[in-house]
Amino acid sequence: MAQGRTVLTVDTIRAVQPWHPHAVYTFPHLRVPERPQVAERIHRHLCIDLLEADPDTAGDRLFGRVWGDTATARLPSLYDLTWEVHQPLQEVVDFEISAEGCGAYCEGFTRHYVYDLRDGHYLDFDSLLTPAGLSALNDTLDKRWRTTLGNYMDSLGVRLSSPDLTPEDTELVVLTYALYRDCMEEREGRAPYVDDIQPLTSAMRFFISRCAAHVNQNLDELDPLSFELPYGWLAAYLRPELRSLFR
Template sequence: MRPAAAVNCVAIVLAGLLLAVGTGAAMAGPLQVQTLSYQGPGRNGIAVDAHPITMPFVRSPDPAVAARINDLLFIARHRALSPRRPGQTFGAADGIAVDGQLSEHFEVLRNDGRILSLVFEGEGCGAYCEDFRQAYAFDARTGLLFTAENVVTPAGWRQLDARMRRESIRLYRAQLATLAQELKQARQTASVGDISDTQERIAFNQACLQAREADTATAHAAPHRVPETDRYRFEFGPSAITFVAGRCSNHALRALDDVDSVRVSLPYAAAGAMLTPYARAVLAGRPATPPEAVFGQLLRGSLSAAGSADLAVTMLLNRLDDGSLAGTYFYGHIRQPIDLSGAPQGAGIRLTEDAGDTSRPRHMKPVFTLSRSADGLAGTWTGERTLGVRLHP
């Protein structure tokens, strides 16, 4: 190669690198994800050995990003802030108990410097024990959680809702056809037990099919209505995003629900038109400004009063299916969870501490009165005195 050509080649390469950096196309490396194992008593005080419980602990070149991810995951999974100085384990010393868990493990679905996607599976117990699967995905640059609102557009949710209903109807019709054949065979063999069981399954699947068909009729009657996105979950994989609709059955009838959850996977190219500009930018490795959101995101901030030192707080606040609000917050120097419940109130929200605590009347419990601010929530906390509040993702 001649010297002039070599110089031009180098210049082109350097220009390309500068363009990549300037447009955000240059990718950061994957985040470090360490596995921590739980040590301590489990359900009913029995040590967790046979059914291990593990949690991820994320490290990033930006400690604030790692802390945002770790605290959200530990609050969501175990109502506790993440360990300050993790070794190989976590447990009571970190303020964490797992009384409602029999087992829990996680898998990293995607970790490429753009998106960190994890899924948790295990068995949890409340009034009864049941398997679970729960996914979380984060913007690896900022540590912000992907939610229904910042991943899919309203028009995209209408398309997805229709597609999920069609898939659900297809699966239930196929299951009913299979059960009809099984019932025919059971009658030929005169198996009374098989006949009764299959008839129960047919009745259940028919009821689920009718419910999905009724949902479709309702959607057709209001084509511009945005569906309730809380009924769906999503998982970011290496090459596709998978949307999941919860099963038709409750716990008591789960044994009859052969269809179970409905899953539809879309390659990112096929899903692109449904995704928000923010989600598309993150997937492409471009800098992106997330939509303003407080529900489901980890919030940091402070309670303050004139002449007093600010009290650092961390909060996670979720909107429930019925529109009410529930959450947990922590004082940084105490690190003990304080439960919150409440509801939207006009243009703001009102949250009461420890609503389930019956030792004090509700009107005597501390209350947050908050409204949306430019970067999160602002307002007051009123207990024995009144303090100013500022919270932001």
């Protein structure tokens, strides 16, 4: 273990849905022996944001809001919840959460909850950068996003010229091309839609919101689309109090 790395452990909270199908739900509970209050601050934020439950008052009903209710016919809002905990940097912890989220429709997702182990603050895209840094990063990400989509659209054009393409495949390629063309036009002059961040050991990964809606997500062959930028490049754009975290 690298010198200066904050020591942490992760307990597993486990509960069984009290009605059919009696699914088993688990959830991480961070422990930081030298900073217990920081660990509890992180745990509380994670529970409230994802499970809609305050661990200080939920008791044995930590999953009560997400596994539904037979009395009111409320369906579970989260299925197949899985998680991993990473410590990519000395003072940064990343909870990688995957699940099937259900509201008007159900859809799988993966999200990273990133925290500062010095004080327990949640770190999202908007909290990382100075105003000037945000503008510079948005410009860089937008250029990379447009280049990636443009190159992929060029490849779709080449695919359309193939004599072996079936009518069904031709329709799919045309629809996919239109999806990306319309997406680029709709986002013209706007900041890129950064959905998520993932800290790595030497770079930050930025995930860009997909172009497709739920109904046509099968067309978005680039989803998930992300770009990595090294911490050395990002350093000048980070908030001063966060620069020591990402190096």
